[in-house]
Amino acid sequence: xxxxxxxxxxxxxxxxxxxxxxxxxxxxxxxxxxxxxxxxxxxxxxxxxxxxxxxxxxxxxxxxxxxxxxxxxxxxxxxxxxxxxxxxxxxxxxxxxxxxxxxxxxxxxxxxxxxxxxxxxxxxxxxxxxxxxxxxxxxxxxxxxxxxxxxxxxxxx
Amino acid sequence: xxxxxxxxxxxxxxxxxxxxxxxxxxxxxxxxxxxxxxxxxxxxxxxxxxxxxxxxxxxxxxxxxxxxxxxxxxxxxxxxxxxxxxxxxxxxxxxxxxxxxxxxxxxxxxxxxxxxxxxxxxxxxxxxxxxxxxxxxxxxxxxxxxxxxxxxxxxxx
Numbered sequence: 001x002x003x004x005x006x007x008x009x010x011x012x013x014x015x016x017x018x019x020x021x022x023x024x025x026x027x028x029x030x031x032x033x034x035x036x037x038x039x040x041x042x043x044x045x046x047x048x049x050x051x052x053x054x055x056x057x058x059x060x061x062x063x064x065x066x067x068x069x070x071x072x073x074x075x076x077x078x079x080x081x082x083x084x085x086x087x088x089x090x091x092x093x094x095x096x097x098x099x100x101x102x103x104x105x106x107x108x109x110x111x112x113x114x115x116x117x118x119x120x121x122x123x124x125x126x127x128x129x130x131x132x133x134x135x136x137x138x139x140x141x142x143x144x145x146x147x148x149x150x151x152x153x154x155x156x157x
Numbered sequence: 158x159x160x161x162x163x164x165x166x167x168x169x170x171x172x173x174x175x176x177x178x179x180x181x182x183x184x185x186x187x188x189x190x191x192x193x194x195x196x197x198x199x200x201x202x203x204x205x206x207x208x209x210x211x212x213x214x215x216x217x218x219x220x221x222x223x224x225x226x227x228x229x230x231x232x233x234x235x236x237x238x239x240x241x242x243x244x245x246x247x248x249x250x251x252x253x254x255x256x257x258x259x260x261x262x263x264x265x266x267x268x269x270x271x272x273x274x275x276x277x278x279x280x281x282x283x284x285x286x287x288x289x290x291x292x293x294x295x296x297x298x299x300x301x302x303x304x305x306x307x308x309x310x311x312x313x314x
């Protein structure tokens with residue numbers, strides 16, 4: 001038991017602001033009930049390569065995707081365009097294995113440290129963040145690692 | 158001039174998927190017109206400490222905040238609770254100086270590399286991502302660097 005278990009969901013993250021690494025936190029169910037999913041039931045999830053620190057992508061999770069990610073250690077998002085769970089790499093093979101996950105101070109954003117197989121981006125690039133903005137001009141900062149046609153092309157077996 | 162200048166805004170990021178670092182990109186105005194702000198006119202912006210790779214926080218920007226950030230090199234968000242521009246550090250003194258900025262493949266998320274003065278989090282912690290989630294339990298992973306009362310307390314001068 002944790003003394004945080006008695007709090008209403010909307011009070012939990014405020015109470016955790018003054019918590020320490022020594023504190024016993026509430027059960028995962030209590031904590032997940034307090035996550036501040038948006039009106040569509042989603043939170044943004046930032047994926048970072050655990051050893052290099054590279055930010056690979058940002059996508060969205062609903063509660064089911066978040067629970068599956070924690071339980072299976074394979075990162076699962078929710079596809080807003082397809083309105084379904086999106087197990088990263090299920091089509092392309094470019095999976096994300098979970099290393100760690102953390103919510104932010106107000107419980108409405110997730111950071112996942114992952115081990116990314118190959119490119120994270122559907123364009124074949126390692127990271128989705130390749131359109132660099134300056135004051136007067138922009139530039140593309142990386143080339144694809146893999147031709148995207150090979151990521152999503154017809155299966156040969 | 159860039160051959161991308163002729164594209165409709167909703168076609169630009171798709172066309173940039175196959176662009177290379179050697180390509181001349183459209184003017185910043187054309188590019189900013191193509192950014193896919195959400196229904197509230199906002200995009201999520203991830204702030205990463207440029208040298209250590211630590212992901213510090215995620216907040217939101219409208220077009221005005223994004224343009225101010227690029228022009229002043231001081232990171233400016235849009236506060237959803239206060240519905241106003243939020244120049245990071247204007248109250249706390251904990252500013253973010255911009256090192257670089259990049260949009261993602263579909264133009265709806267921004268990554269800013271910053272040099273963060275002191276803690277990024279309003280709790281006094283370096284990063285906002287301190288509630289680590291496991292399969293069965295969670296834990297707090299960092300202590301405040303600074304008492305948050307000193308960040309937002311009454312000014313003495």
